[in-house]
Amino acid sequence: MESVKSNPQAPAKPSVSKASKSNKPKEKISRTWPLHLMLLPAAIVTLIFAYVPMGGLVMAFQDFKPYEGVWNSPFVGLEHFRFMFEYPDSKQVIINTLVIAGLKIVFGLLVPFTFAILLNEIRLILFKRVVQTLVYLPHFISWVILGAILTDMLGSEGIVNNSLRALGMDPIFWLGDGNWFRFTVVVSDIWQNFGFNTIVFLAALAGVNPSLYEAAEVDGANRWKQTLHITMPAMIPITVVVATLSIGNILNAGFDQIFNLYNPLVYEKGDIIDTFVYRTAILNGQFSFGTAVGMFKSVVGLVLIVISYRLAARFAGYRIF
Amino acid sequence: MKKWMSVLLVGALSFSLAACGNSNNNGGTNTAPANNASQNENEGGQTGFVNGKYDPPITVTTVQGIDSNAAIFKQGETMENNVHTQLIKDRLGIELKYNWVVTNTNDAYKTKLRLMLSSGEKLPDVVRYRGDMETVNMLIDSGQFMAVDELVEQYAGEEYKKGLELDPTIWYPVTRDGKKMALPILDYAYNSNQTLFIREDWLKKLNLKAPTTLEEMEQVMDAFVNQDPDGNGQKDTLGLAAGFKNGFSNWMTDIGFVFGAHGVIPGSWNPDENGKLTMGSVDPAAKEALATLKSWMEKGYISQDAALKDEVGGSEFFTKGQAGMMVGPNWIPAWPLPDFETNVPSGEYKAYPLPAGPGGKAGAGGNNPPVNGYLFINKNAKNPEAVLHYYNFFFDNFANPAADSEFALGFAEGYDYAVAPDGTVIRNNEDAKKHPDLFPGVDLNNPLPNPLFYTLTFEGARIPTLYAESMVKAAEGGELESPYEKMEVGARKQQNIDAMKVIMDQSDIYMKNYFMGPLTETMQSKNELLSKLINEAYNKIIYSQASIDEFDRMVDNWKKSGGDKITEEVNAWYDSVK
Numbered sequence: 083m084e085s086v087k088s089n090p091q092a093p094a095k096p097s098v099s100k101a102s103k104s105n106k107p108k109e110k111i112s113r114t115w116p117l118h119l120m121l122l123p124a125a126i127v128t129l130i131f132a133y134v135p136m137g138g139l140v141m142a143f144q145d146f147k148p149y150e151g152v153w154n155s156p157f158v159g160l161e162h163f164r165f166m167f168e169y170p171d172s173k174q175v176i177i178n179t180l181v182i183a184g185l186k187i188v189f190g191l192l193v194p195f196t197f198a199i200l201l202n203e204i205r206l207i208l209f210k211r212v213v214q215t216l217v218y219l220p221h222f223i224s225w226v227i228l229g230a231i232l233t234d235m236l237g238s239e240g241i242v243n244n245s246l247r248a249l250g251m252d253p254i255f256w257l258g259d260g261n262w263f264r265f266t267v268v269v270s271d272i273w274q275n276f277g278f279n280t281i282v283f284l285a286a287l288a289g290v291n292p293s294l295y296e297a298a299e300v301d302g303a304n305r306w307k308q309t310l311h312i313t314m315p316a317m318i319p320i321t322v323v324v325a326t327l328s329i330g331n332i333l334n335a336g337f338d339q340i341f342n343l344y345n346p347l348v349y350e351k352g353d354i355i356d357t358f359v360y361r362t363a364i365l366n367g368q369f370s371f372g373t374a375v376g377m378f379k380s381v382v383g384l385v386l387i388v389i390s391y392r393l394a395a396r397f398a399g400y401r402i403f
Numbered sequence: 404m405k406k407w408m409s410v411l412l413v414g415a416l417s418f419s420l421a422a423c424g425n426s427n428n429n430g431g432t433n434t435a436p437a438n439n440a441s442q443n444e445n446e447g448g449q450t451g452f453v454n455g456k457y458d459p460p461i462t463v464t465t466v467q468g469i470d471s472n473a474a475i476f477k478q479g480e481t482m483e484n485n486v487h488t489q490l491i492k493d494r495l496g497i498e499l500k501y502n503w504v505v506t507n508t509n510d511a512y513k514t515k516l517r518l519m520l521s522s523g524e525k526l527p528d529v530v531r532y533r534g535d536m537e538t539v540n541m542l543i544d545s546g547q548f549m550a551v552d553e554l555v556e557q558y559a560g561e562e563y564k565k566g567l568e569l570d571p572t573i574w575y576p577v578t579r580d581g582k583k584m585a586l587p588i589l590d591y592a593y594n595s596n597q598t599l600f601i602r603e604d605w606l607k608k609l610n611l612k613a614p615t616t617l618e619e620m621e622q623v624m625d626a627f628v629n630q631d632p633d634g635n636g637q638k639d640t641l642g643l644a645a646g647f648k649n650g651f652s653n654w655m656t657d658i659g660f661v662f663g664a665h666g667v668i669p670g671s672w673n674p675d676e677n678g679k680l681t682m683g684s685v686d687p688a689a690k691e692a693l694a695t696l697k698s699w700m701e702k703g704y705i706s707q708d709a710a711l712k713d714e715v716g717g718s719e720f721f722t723k724g725q726a727g728m729m730v731g732p733n734w735i736p737a738w739p740l741p742d743f744e745t746n747v748p749s750g751e752y753k754a755y756p757l758p759a760g761p762g763g764k765a766g767a768g769g770n771n772p773p774v775n776g777y778l779f780i781n782k783n784a785k786n787p788e789a790v791l792h793y794y795n796f797f798f799d800n801f802a803n804p805a806a807d808s809e810f811a812l813g814f815a816e817g818y819d820y821a822v823a824p825d826g827t828v829i830r831n832n833e834d835a836k837k838h839p840d841l842f843p844g845v846d847l848n849n850p851l852p853n854p855l856f857y858t859l860t861f862e863g864a865r866i867p868t869l870y871a872e873s874m875v876k877a878a879e880g881g882e883l884e885s886p887y888e889k890m891e892v893g894a895r896k897q898q899n900i901d902a903m904k905v906i907m908d909q910s911d912i913y914m915k916n917y918f919m920g921p922l923t924e925t926m927q928s929k930n931e932l933l934s935k936l937i938n939e940a941y942n943k944i945i946y947s948q949a950s951i952d953e954f955d956r957m958v959d960n961w962k963k964s965g966g967d968k969i970t971e972e973v974n975a976w977y978d979s980v981k
Contacts, residue, residue, distance in 0.1 A: 147544075148541055149542075149544065149545045171935070233711050233712075238706065238708050239639070255707070258711065345648045345710050346648075346710065346939050347939075347948065350939070353935075362931040366927055366930055366931065367927075368927060368928075
C-alpha cells in the first residue's frame with residue numbers, strides 16, 4: 083500500500099529521468115544524491131526483510147527437516163508442487179480462494195469508489211471528515227476480536243437474527259451455511275477495509291481542477307453529468323493503480339478473517355488456500371509443503387500483477403514505474 | 404486458554420509444593436543408591452556420588468527458556484546464579500551451567516533449540532522440553548541423546564519410579580526401537596478427565612433427579628429446554644453447553660462422552676477385541692452417537708451455534724446461565740465457572756458421573772499418562788545420572804514434604820514465603836507489601852519469586868497421584884494434614900473437590916488415546932484430509948445438512964483416502980512399543 087501513497091510522485095519520475103538523460107551521469111548524481119540517501123533505509127529494509135528471506139524458498143524443493151537445516155535437508159525436486167495439485171481438496175480450495183478473493187477485489191474497488199464520490203459531494207467539511215475517519219476505523223481492529231464480535235452478532239440468538247425474527251423473517255445461519263458464509267466474509271471484509279481506499283480516492287478527487295467544474299456548469303452540465311464526465315475520468319488513473327495492486331492478492335482471500343470465522347460446516351465453500359496450508363503444513367510440521375504453496379501463490383500473484391500492469395499501461399495509459 | 408489454566412494451577416500449586424526436611428534429606432537423597440546398596444559402592448566410586456552428594460562437585464551443562472513464572476528474580480540473581488543453583492551446588496555437588504538462556508516468548512526457546520541442532524553447536528548435557536511433540540521427535544531423531552533405560556533402572560528414586568509405573572504407556576511417545584529416549588517430567592494425573600456438571604437449582608426447581616443414563620439425560624435436558632427453568636417466561640434455555648468447532652474430543656465442554664457412551668472416542672486410537680488399534684471416529688458406533696447428537700440439535704438441547712464455538716465459547720453457554728449442564732475437568736469451578744456465579748448469583752451446580760449409554764457403560768477420553776515435558780540427556784554427557792539425582796532430590800524434599808521438614812513452608816525464606824513477626828506465613832506479594840523488610844531485594848509489584856520454577860523440571864517434582872488422592876481424601880471428609888494438602892486442597896472450592904471424587908469413582912470409564920508416536924508417513928500427508936472428511940461429515944449430519952448415511956460414505960472415503968494405510972502404520976508402531 084505504501085506504493086500507492088508514493089504514486090503522486092510517480093508521474094514526475096519519468097520526466098526527471100528524461101531530463102537527466104541529457105545530463106552527464108556525474109552531474110546527475112551530484113544533484114540527486116540526497117534523494118538516493120533518503121531512499122537507502124527503505125531499500126535496506128526491503129533487502130533484509132523481503133529479498134534475503136527468499137533464500138528460504140529452497141525449502142520448497144527439499145524435504146526440509148528442522149534439525150538438518152537448509153544445508154543438509156535432501157532435495158526432492160518438484161515433489162511438493164506435485165502433491166499440492168494431486169491433493170483431492172486442492173481444486174475446491176483454489177476455487178474458494180478465487181471466488182472469495184475475486185469478490186473482495188471487485189467490491190473492494192466499487193464500494194470505496196462510489197463512497198468517495200458521494201462523500202466528495204458533501205458540503206459540510208466537518209461531517210465529511212468525521213465520516214471519513216469513522217469508516218476507516220474498523221481497519222485497525224484485529225480479526226481475532228472482530229471474529230468473536232461477528233460470531234456473537236450473527237449467532238442464532240444474535241442481534242442480526244433477532245432483528246430478522248422481529249421483522250417476521252426466518253433467521254439465517256450466517257456462519258454455518260456455505261453460501262451465506264461467503265456473503266458474510268465478503269461483506270464484513272469490505273466493511274472493514276473500504277475506508278482505506280476511500281481515502282485514496284478522496285485524495286485523487288482533491289486534485290481535480292475546480293475550473294473544470296466551472297466550465298462544465300457554464301456549458302449547462304448538471305451534477306450527474308459532471309460526475310460522469312469530470313469526476314470519474316479523474317479517478318481512473320488511481321483506480322487502475324489500486325486495481326493493479328489488488329490483483330496481486332487474487333490468491334490471498336484473507337487468512338486471519340476466514341480462520342477466525344470458519345468451521346467444518348463451511349469447509350466446502352469457505353476453506354481457502356491459506357487456512358488449508360495452516361492445517362496441513364503448519365499443524366503437521368510440513369514446512370516444505372507450506373513453502374511450496376507460498377511460492378506458488380507468490381508466483382501467480384507476480385504474473386498477474388505484471389499482466390495487469392501491462393494492460394493498464396496499454397489501455398489506460400497509466401504507468402507506475 | 405488451556406495454557407492460562409495451567410498457569411493458574413501452577414500458581415496455586417507452587418505454594419504447596421515447597422517444603423521438606425533435613426532429616427528427610429539423608430534418607431531421601433539416598434533412595435536411589437539405597438535401592439542398590441551393593442552396587443552403590445561401585446557406582447559411588449565411578450560417578451563420585453557418595454552420600455547424596457558429588458564430591459568433588461561436577462558440572463552439568465544445560466540450556467533454558469525462561470517462562471514468565473520463572474522470570475521473577477530477587478535483585479542480583481539470575482537464572483545462572485540464584486538460590487536454586489546454590490542449593491543444588493551445596494546439597495548435591497552439582498554445578499548447573501547454562502550454555503544459553505532465553506526468555507521464552509513466542510516459542511523463542513524452541514527456535515533456539517532448533518538452531519542449536521541444525522548449526523551443529525555442541526549440545527549441553529541436559530535439554531528440557533515442554534510443548535509440541537514435533538519438537539520432541541526432532542530432538543530424538545537428531546540422534547544426539549542417549550537411551551535412558553538403564554539410568555532409570557539404576558538411579559531413579561522410589562517416587563519417580565512409582566510415578567512412571569503408574570502408566571507404562573508414559574514411555575510410548577519417546578520409545579524408539581524398544582529404547583526409551585527421554586525422561587518424562589511427571590505431572591498430576593487425572594487432571595484432564597472430565598465429568599458432568601449440572602445446575603442443581605434447576606434440578607430442584609423442576610423436581611428432577613440427576614441422570615445416570617443418556618436416556619435420562621435427554622429427559623432432563625428436555626425439561627431444561629421446555630419447562631422454563633430460569634423462570635423468565637421465555638423459551639431461551641439449553642440442555643447442554645457444547646462447542647465442537649475444534650473437533651469432537653475437547654479439553655472442556657467435551658462432546659466425546661456421547662460417543663463414549665456408545666463405546667468409542669472420536670479421534671482416538673483404542674484397541675479392539677483383537678488388540679488392534681482402531682480409529683474411534685470411523686467406528687460404526689460413532690454413527691449412533693451422531694444420530695443422538697442430531698436429535699439433540701433438532702430438539703434444541705444444544706445450541707444452534709455449537710459448531711461455531713470452541714471450548715471456551717461453548718462454556719459460555721453455561722457461565723451465562725443459559726445451559727443446564729456442562730462437561731468439564733475437575734477444576735472448572737476455579738475457572739471458568741466463577742463467571743457463572745457472577746452472572747447467576749442464585750445458581751448452584753454440582754458434579755455428577757457421566758451418563759451411561761445403551762450398553763450400560765459410560766465412556767470419555769482421558770486417563771492420559773501424567774507427563775508434561777521431557778528431559779533429554781546428551782549421549783556424551785560425563786555424568787548422565789546426575790539429572791536423576793537432581794530429580795530425586797526434588798521428589799524427596801519438595802513434592803510432598805512433612806510438616807516439620809526443612810522445606811515445609813517453601814523453597815527459601817524471603818523468596819516464595821516469609822514468616823511475619825506474628826507467626827503468619829506470607830505467601831503472596833499483596834500480603835508481603837505489609838512487611839517489605841522480610842523480602843529484601845524482591846519487587847513486590849510482581850508475584851513473589853518462586854525458585855521451584857527455576858528448576859530443570861519446571862516445577863520441582865510432582866507426584867502424579869498426589870493431587871487426586873488428596874482431593875478424594877478431602878471429599879470423603881478426611882482431615883487435611885500435610886503442608887501439601889493444606890495448601891492445595893484447602894484453597895479449593897467444595898464443588899471442585901467433589902468433582903475430583905466423582906471422576907476418581909468412575910476412573911475406569913476414561914479411555915486414553917493409545918497412539919502416542921510420531922506422525923506416521925501417511926499421516927503427514929493425509930491427516931488434514933482425513934480429519935476434514937470426518938469433521939465435515941459429523942457437523943453436516945448433526946445439523947441435518949446431510950443424512951445420517953453420509954457417515955457410511957465418509958467411512959468408505961476415509962479408508963480409501965489413506966485411513967487404512969494409517970491404521971496399518973499405527974498398529975506397526977503399537978507393536979513396536981508395547
